[in-house]
Amino acid sequence: MPLYVVTDDRHVGETIAVLGKWLYRYRSELAPFTTAMLLTATAVVLHPHHSGSWPVAIAAAMILAALIAGGKRWLDRTIERVYGAAVTAAGGVWLAAGIAHGPTAPPLPGLLLLGTLAGGAPWWWHRRRRARVRIERTIQAWPDLADTIGLTGSRVMSAVVDLWGWRARLALKRGQTVTDVIGKLPAIESALSVRPGSVRVEPDPARADHCLIHILEKDPHARPIPWPPPTGETVADPVDLGVFEDATPVRVTLLHRHALVAGIAGSGKSGILNVILAALTACPDVVLWGIDLKGGMELQPWASCLDRIATNPREAGQLLADAVAVLDTRATEMTRRGSRLWTPSPQEPALIIVVDEYAELADDSPDATNHADSIARRGRAVAVTLLAATQRPTQAAMGKGAVRSQMDIRVCLRVRERRDTDLILGQGAHSAGWHAHTLNAPGKFLVSAPGHDVPRRARAYLLTDERVRAIARAHHGRRPQLDALSSDAIDHTTEEEEVIDAELIDTDPEQALWTGLLEAPDDGLSVSQLMKITGMGRTWIYSRLQQHADANRVRQVSRGRWRAATRP
Numbered sequence: 001m002p003l004y005v006v007t008d009d010r011h012v013g014e015t016i017a018v019l020g021k022w023l024y025r026y027r028s029e030l031a032p033f034t035t036a037m038l039l040t041a042t043a044v045v046l047h048p049h050h051s052g053s054w055p056v057a058i059a060a061a062m063i064l065a066a067l068i069a070g071g072k073r074w075l076d077r078t079i080e081r082v083y084g085a086a087v088t089a090a091g092g093v094w095l096a097a098g099i100a101h102g103p104t105a106p107p108l109p110g111l112l113l114l115g116t117l118a119g120g121a122p123w124w125w126h127r128r129r130r131a132r133v134r135i136e137r138t139i140q141a142w143p144d145l146a147d148t149i150g151l152t153g154s155r156v157m158s159a160v161v162d163l164w165g166w167r168a169r170l171a172l173k174r175g176q177t178v179t180d181v182i183g184k185l186p187a188i189e190s191a192l193s194v195r196p197g198s199v200r201v202e203p204d205p206a207r208a209d210h211c212l213i214h215i216l217e218k219d220p221h222a223r224p225i226p227w228p229p230p231t232g233e234t235v236a237d238p239v240d241l242g243v244f245e246d247a248t249p250v251r252v253t254l255l256h257r258h259a260l261v262a263g264i265a266g267s268g269k270s271g272i273l274n275v276i277l278a279a280l281t282a283c284p285d286v287v288l289w290g291i292d293l294k295g296g297m298e299l300q301p302w303a304s305c306l307d308r309i310a311t312n313p314r315e316a317g318q319l320l321a322d323a324v325a326v327l328d329t330r331a332t333e334m335t336r337r338g339s340r341l342w343t344p345s346p347q348e349p350a351l352i353i354v355v356d357e358y359a360e361l362a363d364d365s366p367d368a369t370n371h372a373d374s375i376a377r378r379g380r381a382v383a384v385t386l387l388a389a390t391q392r393p394t395q396a397a398m399g400k401g402a403v404r405s406q407m408d409i410r411v412c413l414r415v416r417e418r419r420d421t422d423l424i425l426g427q428g429a430h431s432a433g434w435h436a437h438t439l440n441a442p443g444k445f446l447v448s449a450p451g452h453d454v455p456r457r458a459r460a461y462l463l464t465d466e467r468v469r470a471i472a473r474a475h476h477g478r479r480p481q482l483d484a485l486s487s488d489a490i491d492h493t494t495e496e497e498e499v500i501d502a503e504l505i506d507t508d509p510e511q512a513l514w515t516g517l518l519e520a521p522d523d524g525l526s527v528s529q530l531m532k533i534t535g536m537g538r539t540w541i542y543s544r545l546q547q548h549a550d551a552n553r554v555r556q557v558s559r560g561r562w563r564a565a566t567r568p
């Protein structure tokens with residue numbers, strides 16, 4: 001606020017009042033000069049008649065400095081306590097000299113000026129002080145700002161400075177709700193003169209006429225967040241996806257739940273799938289199947305940890321049909337056992353089907369979407385669930401509708417249009433403050449899931465490609481197999497597999513595998529065929545193929561088809 005001193009003011013009182021207000025407004029910035037003036041005034045008063053009292057000034061200053069240095073209750077940061085103690089001690093020494101020799105005796109005036117500037121610099125620079133001052137001014141100005149914004153009658157009840165900016169509790173006028181505040185977000189940002197997209201509003205769970213606003217002066221998610229190794233040991237443990245802006249972790253439990261990850265191209269869907277797969281592949285009680293209609297590009301790094309992978313519409317249809325068969329068998333078994341929920345264990349693992357680009361599945365394989373619908377509706381209790389990622393979660397793309405509405409966990413990355421938020425998170429999400437179109441970097445997301453029902457921004461952990469490969473290598477030997485009941489429910493027999501030469505079957509699986517690879521046709525053998533020849537599971541086959549491939553003994557002729565590198 002500029003200071004106007006009107007020189008032809010006939011009422012001197014008015015000028016003094018304006019000056020007084022200005023001094024009061026800038027009292028924090030002027031504090032170093034105020035302190036210097038107080039020291040000078042004290043020296044002026046005491047020097048003429050009490051010049052021998054200087055030791056008292058030194059002693060008082062040292063006691064005060066010691067109290068500040070040890071006063072963790074008032075000043076929590078060491079650097080602040082050191083500054084307070086140093087300034088107090090230096091001021092005390094100057095005051096003692098001023099009392100003894102007079103404040104104008106050289107070099108005291110020069111020292112005072114230098115000390116004020118040197119001691120003032122950290123004070124003027126201090127971020128928390130500046131933020132506190134800004135908040136005080138905002139609180140004072142709030143009634144006017146509220147009028148401008150259209151929230152007349154609201155008031156700031158309390159405010160605190162935090163690491164990233166400041167947060168305040170707002171009391172609303174009767175009849176106003178948090179939705180009114182969310183609707184005014186751009187106006188609030190303009191009124192507070194802050195960066196667009198830097199104000200967050202959250203409802204107060206205890207009061208409909210209160211809300212919390214958070215002003216982020218710095219973006220806590222400006223940099224990618226490295227992935228911390230997961231702590232979960234079973235699929236029942238929550239998976240950490242990333243961190244919220246207040247640094248708390250985003251945790252979701254996938255067991256008995258379907259999950260949808262949606263956002264535009266490049267928003268970070270594969271990144272989130274990687275974080276989830278890195279956690280799930282470490283759990284010995286979940287079998288993972290994958291559908292990747294981008295030719296296996298996205299799920300390829302995890303292939304050795306996936307019990308099964310489908311890369312074309314036909315395989316995808318078969319995979320989902322088999323998952324429905326598993327689901328039905330488990331449902332019957334649970335009725336027999338009299339239980340309501342399939343509790344996964346390494347012997348009876350959960351089955352999670354990861355679908356990358358669900359919309360492609362709906363386009364290319366309408367039959368497959370019928371099976372997906374069935375899994376979405378009935379799969380939870382028997383622990384056969386979907387984890388689907390998509391760019392386009394439209395009604396048409398999400399099949400008959402059951403899939404999207406059955407998704408209990410919805411991770412919404414950046415979307416292009418506001419209405420896409422409603423498509424992903426449900427009708428009315430945008431007006432309730434879920435503003436996914438404002439997410440401004442890959443990996444930033446909003447999550448709606450049990451326990452996460454307010455719009456809080458988060459950023460996913462970032463896993464590099466190298467890290468993904470290392471995790472897949474570390475986990476692939478520990479992957480479980482489906483239980484006998486579930487695998488019996490799957491009809492493995494396909495036309496392709498029937499043409500296998502019976503002579504290839506050998507009693508030693510290692511030998512059988514090698515013979516099969518040596519005698520494989522030019523277009524190689526599929527993993528399912530190798531499973532049939534050896535009688536071993538998919539994980540075993542992948543681990544042996546990996547060993548052979550590392551030693552350059554085998555080569556992948558096309559996606560999922562192998563033969564020996566050199567023929568006899």
Ligand SMILES: Nc1ncnc2c1ncn2[C@@H]1O[C@H](COP(=O)(O)OP(=O)(O)OP(=O)(O)O)[C@@H](O)[C@H]1O
Binds near residue numbers: 225263266267442443
């Ligand atoms: N959590 C994250 N933190 C920082 N950067 C990220 C994060 N997630 C993704 N990215 C960056 O964004 C880029 C695109 O991410 P990703 O491939 O996951 O997007 P996508 O939504 O799967 O895209 P598409 O739909 O084209 O496959 C990546 O190259 C990566 O560098």
